[in-house]
Structures are given as C-alpha cells and as structure tokens.
Amino acid sequence: MGKERIDAAFAKVLEKGDKAFVPYIMAGDGGLENLREQVQFLEDSGATVVELGIPFSDPVADGPVIQEAGLRALANGTTLDGVLQNLSEWKESRSIPIVLMTYFNLIFSYGIEHFAARCVEVGVDGLIIPDMPMEEEDMVTPTFSEHGLALIRLVSPTSPKSRIEKIAGSTEGFLYAVTVKGTTGARSKYEEGLSDYLQDLKQFSSAPVLAGFGVSSPEQVRELSSYCDGVIVGSKIVELLASGKRQEISEIIQAAKVSETII
Numbered sequence: 037m038g039k040e041r042i043d044a045a046f047a048k049v050l051e052k053g054d055k056a057f058v059p060y061i062m063a064g065d066g067g068l069e070n071l072r073e074q075v076q077f078l079e080d081s082g083a084t085v086v087e088l089g090i091p092f093s094d095p096v097a098d099g100p101v102i103q104e105a106g107l108r109a110l111a112n113g114t115t116l117d118g119v120l121q122n123l124s125e126w127k128e129s130r131s132i133p134i135v136l137m138t139y140f141n142l143i144f145s146y147g148i149e150h151f152a153a154r155c156v157e158v159g160v161d162g163l164i165i166p167d168m169p170m171e172e173e174d175m176v177t178p179t180f181s182e183h184g185l186a187l188i189r190l191v192s193p194t195s196p197k198s199r200i201e202k203i204a205g206s207t208e209g210f211l212y213a214v215t216v217k218g219t220t221g222a223r224s225k226y227e228e229g230l231s232d233y234l235q236d237l238k239q240f241s242s243a244p245v246l247a248g249f250g251v252s253s254p255e256q257v258r259e260l261s262s263y264c265d266g267v268i269v270g271s272k273i274v275e276l277l278a279s280g281k282r283q284e285i286s287e288i289i290q291a292a293k294v295s296e297t298i299i
C-alpha cells in the first residue's frame with residue numbers, strides 16, 4: 037500500500053535503466069467520468085506514477101494552463117470528495133500508483149485523519165502539498181506515516197543548502213526538484229547551473245530525484261532526466277489532453293525510456 041507501491045514502481049523502472057516519468061493531470065478536467073480512462077491511457081503510455089491535481093480556488097503555485105484546467109474542473113462540479121469517491125470505484129483495476137497534488141486548505145477542512153483514512157480506502161498512495169512548509173509538516177506526518185502514505189517533498193533552486201539537505205533526507209516516494217523560480221508552465225530555456233543542482237540533490241536523497249516545472253518536449257525530458265532519475269510534466273500534458281493530442285503525450289512519455297535506445 038501507499039509508499040511501498042510508489043517505491044516499487046520507481047524501482048522497477050530505474051532497475052531497467054529507464055528514467056521515471058510522472059505526468060500531472062487535473063482531476064475533473066474533461067469530466068470526472070473520464071478520469072479512469074485518462075489514467076489508463078497514461079499508464080499504457082509508460083507513466084511510472086500519476087500526479088492527480090485536485091482543483092482549488094486559490095492555486096498559488098499553478099501557472100495559467102493549470103489554473104484554467106482547475107477552473108474547468110470546478111465549473112463541472114469537481115470536489116475533493118467526488119475525486120476520492122471516483123478513485124474508489126475503480127481501485128481494484130488500477131495498478132499505477134496515484135499521488136494527489138492538493139493545497140493544504142482542502143486537507144485541513146476535510147479533517148487530516150479522515151482524509152488520510154479515506155486516501156488509503158480509495159487507493160491513493162502519496163501526497164504533494166506544495167504550500168506546506170517543512171516547519172509545518174508535523175501537522176500531517178504522524179497521520180500519514182501511520183496510514184503508509186508517502187509525503188513527497190519539494191525543493192527549489194532558491195532553497196538554502198541546509199534546508200535542501202533536510203528536505204531531501206526526509207522525502208518519501210520521490211524528491212520533487214523544482215527547476216525554476218516561479219509557477220508551473222512550459223518554458224523553452226532553463227537556468228544556468230541546473231545540472232549541478234540536480235546532480236547535487238542525488239547526494240542528499242535516498243529517494244529518486246525528479247525534475248519538474250517547465251518540462252514540455254521529448255528533448256527536454258531526455259536532457260533533464262539525464263541529470264536525475266526522471267521528470268514530472270504538468271502543463272504540457274494538461275494542454276495536450278484537453279485538445280485530444282494523445283500521440284504527442286505518448287511521445288513525451290516515451291522519451292524517458294532510455295534503455296531501449298541504447299544498444
């Protein structure tokens with residue numbers, strides 16, 4: 037359950053010599069009734085874990101593409117409870133681990149204990165809570181560990197070294213290495229020093245290190261994942277899924293499969 041399922045999914049990919057690929061999608065964008073099929077498509081295309089966003093009215097770290105997806109999902113009535121209910125309905129047929137990306141407010145108003153128990157019940161394996169600083173995480177960690185849920189921590193290029201060490205040492209499932217200063221969204225250029233930053237993180241983290249924010253093309257997937265264990269792609273996947281360009285999504289995901297290209 038939970039953390040172990042995530043660990044096993046990464047181990048399988050990395051032992052093969054491939055890089056991990058975590059696509060982000062917004063739950064309820066395109067209708068919650070299509071979530072199952074969307075996740076199945078991502079799994080069939082070669083995703084390692086799916087990061088599922090819960091729409092929220094005040095998404096402080098989201099860039100424009102994800103904000104709009106959130107507004108579409110809210111407009112068609114998507115709620116945290118509805119997403120959890122939906123996940124429970126096809127729990128048995130799902131093998132890819134699910135990580136929920138949600139702001140803390142939603143968890144807090146749901147009730148931390150109730151939320152964690154419900155996550156386990158519906159087959160959620162881990163959580164990303166981007167607005168929960170390290171100093172506050174004691175509010176959730178005892179409950180999450182008791183339920184076997186992984187808390188995936190984020191570091192950014194602006195985090196001081198001592199902070200990076202602590203966060204990287206305590207993360208579960210994987211370490212989310214934010215590649216840029218700013219919000220989510222595709223970018224054409226990366227900041228200087230990114231390869232050193234990603235390679236350094238490997239020293240501090242026993243969990244896989246994945247780079248996210250601004251990754252959108254197969255070339256970027258190949259480049260960034262060569263410095264770490266894999267990538268997270270959000271905005272580009274959200275945009276392509278909404279416009280039905282699934283072949284392009286598969287190509288982006290396939291770029292992480294390096295073992296097949298090295299002969």
Ligand SMILES: O=P(O)(O)OC[C@@H](O)[C@@H](O)c1c[nH]c2ccccc12
Nearest residue numbers: 060097166220221249250269270271
């Ligand atoms: O969209 P991008 O630039 O590809 O970045 C991934 C990101 O969207 C996804 O992981 C995410 C969506 N909302 C977030 C909020 C905080 C951290 C991460 C996220």
